[in-house]
Amino acid sequence: MPKVKTNRVKYPEGWELIEPTLRELDAKMREAETDSHDGKRKCETLWPIFKVSHQRSRYVYDLYYRREEISKELYEFCLDQGYADRSLIAKWKKSGYERLCCLRCIQPRDHNYGTTCVCRVPKHLREEKVVECVHCGCQGCASGD
Amino acid sequence: MAHRILRDHEADGWERSDFPIICESCLGDNPYVRMTKADYDKECKICTRPFTVFRWRPGRNARYKKTEICQTCCKLKNVCQVCLLDLEYGLPVQVRDTALNISTHDSIPKSDVNREYFAEEHDRKTRAGLDYESSFGKMRPNDTILKLQRTTPYYKRNQAHVCSFYIRGECTRGAECPYRHEMPETGELSQQNIKDRYYGVNDPVAMKLLGKAGEMGTLESPEDESIKTLYIGGLNSRILEQDIRDQFYAYGEVESIRILAEKACAFVTYTTREGAEKAAQELSNRLVVNGQRLKLTWGRPQAPRPDQDGSNQQGSVAHSGLLPRAVISQQHNQPPPMQYYMHPPPPNQDKPYYPSMDPQRMGAVISTQEAGGSSTSENSGASSSSYMMPPPQPYPPPPYGYMPSPYQQQYPPNHHHPGPMHHYGPPPAAYQYPQQPGPGSRPPPPASVVSAPTPDSAPTGSGAPSVSSQEPPAQ
Numbered sequence: 001m002p003k004v005k006t007n008r009v010k011y012p013e014g015w016e017l018i019e020p021t022l023r024e025l026d027a028k029m030r031e032a033e034t035d036s037h038d039g040k041r042k043c044e045t046l047w048p049i050f051k052v053s054h055q056r057s058r059y060v061y062d063l064y065y066r067r068e069e070i071s072k073e074l075y076e077f078c079l080d081q082g083y084a085d086r087s088l089i090a091k092w093k094k095s096g097y098e099r100l101c102c103l104r105c106i107q108p109r110d111h112n113y114g115t116t117c118v119c120r121v122p123k124h125l126r127e128e129k130v131v132e133c134v135h136c137g138c139q140g141c142a143s144g145d
Numbered sequence: 146m147a148h149r150i151l152r153d154h155e156a157d158g159w160e161r162s163d164f165p166i167i168c169e170s171c172l173g174d175n176p177y178v179r180m181t182k183a184d185y186d187k188e189c190k191i192c193t194r195p196f197t198v199f200r201w202r203p204g205r206n207a208r209y210k211k212t213e214i215c216q217t218c219c220k221l222k223n224v225c226q227v228c229l230l231d232l233e234y235g236l237p238v239q240v241r242d243t244a245l246n247i248s249t250h251d252s253i254p255k256s257d258v259n260r261e262y263f264a265e266e267h268d269r270k271t272r273a274g275l276d277y278e279s280s281f282g283k284m285r286p287n288d289t290i291l292k293l294q295r296t297t298p299y300y301k302r303n304q305a306h307v308c309s310f311y312i313r314g315e316c317t318r319g320a321e322c323p324y325r326h327e328m329p330e331t332g333e334l335s336q337q338n339i340k341d342r343y344y345g346v347n348d349p350v351a352m353k354l355l356g357k358a359g360e361m362g363t364l365e366s367p368e369d370e371s372i373k374t375l376y377i378g379g380l381n382s383r384i385l386e387q388d389i390r391d392q393f394y395a396y397g398e399v400e401s402i403r404i405l406a407e408k409a410c411a412f413v414t415y416t417t418r419e420g421a422e423k424a425a426q427e428l429s430n431r432l433v434v435n436g437q438r439l440k441l442t443w444g445r446p447q448a449p450r451p452d453q454d455g456s457n458q459q460g461s462v463a464h465s466g467l468l469p470r471a472v473i474s475q476q477h478n479q480p481p482p483m484q485y486y487m488h489p490p491p492p493n494q495d496k497p498y499y500p501s502m503d504p505q506r507m508g509a510v511i512s513t514q515e516a517g518g519s520s521t522s523e524n525s526g527a528s529s530s531s532y533m534m535p536p537p538q539p540y541p542p543p544p545y546g547y548m549p550s551p552y553q554q555q556y557p558p559n560h561h562h563p564g565p566m567h568h569y570g571p572p573p574a575a576y577q578y579p580q581q582p583g584p585g586s587r588p589p590p591p592a593s594v595v596s597a598p599t600p601d602s603a604p605t606g607s608g609a610p611s612v613s614s615q616e617p618p619a620q
Contacts, residue, residue, distance in 0.1 A: 127205060128321070130321040
């Protein structure tokens, strides 16, 4: 993931408009990576990583699919350069997964009984109202709520 | 411990099984249970051999439970794999062994290689189908153990553990914390050790239970020397007078036997006090007639009936009045006091109507009802007394004039005061009638309770005098 402007990478037009936000998000990610683990549970230390990654991908996705402010070329460029997660965005395009938090939460192999994470359950169907899913700290990513 | 590398399942004596051996309480209240099975997932807490771990959630408000000991160990002591309590009685190993006088204790080695060898040998024999000397199937139940046993499943033990961060005041998880935010119980009972519990040695819960068992076994003789009558409860129509006579004639000359079919009880009167005492002593926990287990206590002389408006309980217990009050109330509590859909309709008023017969009352402590239910507590202040149909007057006050009503006022409706030992009936908080014993037929339980409300009844001092003034002259 290039953080430094090198000469080899050719930035398509429109890049200057989105660059500051992307750099900010990168910085946030760097911060999440280097945060100390004190006072946090073992799983909790990873949550900011997932959160920032979601946020970043969300930004790019929104720009292209929702607001349509960048070109396809620029969008592909972002994906290639690692500013957004391609597979996560692929999920967002599906109905019912528009707000998916991370890819781990829908992976049945990662869960007992081959189910998905509790954060995927809509709030009105759950018994416990406040949850933080153990993978990414998500508090509910069902499309309904 | 030996370092375990799986080479060959059979040879190493690692255990595999298909379904856990667990008790009802540990399985939970939900008829649908999803369970994971993991072969050789953990080592048995007793014999440290790897075994198949099953993990499930016993109900909605429960934590996940898993099997803690292997099936070999569990079969050796006939206990549940999770809670290590006996499968049949729900009692700790020590209690069951003492009560039934069996001792598997010595034959099981407890240390190191010896133990592993024994467990493996045992396992091998079982798998080979050889009959080992398990005597658990042939044990005959004893009265003591029948009294001690747990009859309904106890789901409180499936609750989540106490949040250790909360204890220190540091729980940052807040609402989503799955652990209980309560202070832990302290005291002797909280220092339990799984090995002690399994081998039946030095188990604090067991000691407590055995202590209780020792005390409750004795049926004390009443102070009133003239009482020669024993009350028998739990009768059914198949039990004839002759059957009762057969049981009781051996202890002394029987003056009379009176059976009251509608109350499912009988009274046996001896000509001599000694005969009655002997019978009580011998049969007190062991009375079985025609296969039916019966309850035996001392009878109580009929109290002089005070004049009361409303239906008169005491009088309408017309049979012989030898019924201890506590027992009357108990009888009516026999139908399980649970809020099920099909309540029998309240009986019509020509039969005696006890407050305890109203199924709505049973344990359901609703504020209006409860306040109204403390019928003689005119001091209830709340107008709920008028709201209730004229509540039948309770029994005349017990000898020491203790009324539970002022006591009840002090507590929020749903508080069930733990109170004294409740061998003889439901907790006092919900009910109006006093749980008082017949003179001396029980160890004085409310004595401790009497002292408790006296500081409390000071504020309702106005109430108390009014209560007592209403009451008919004591007997």
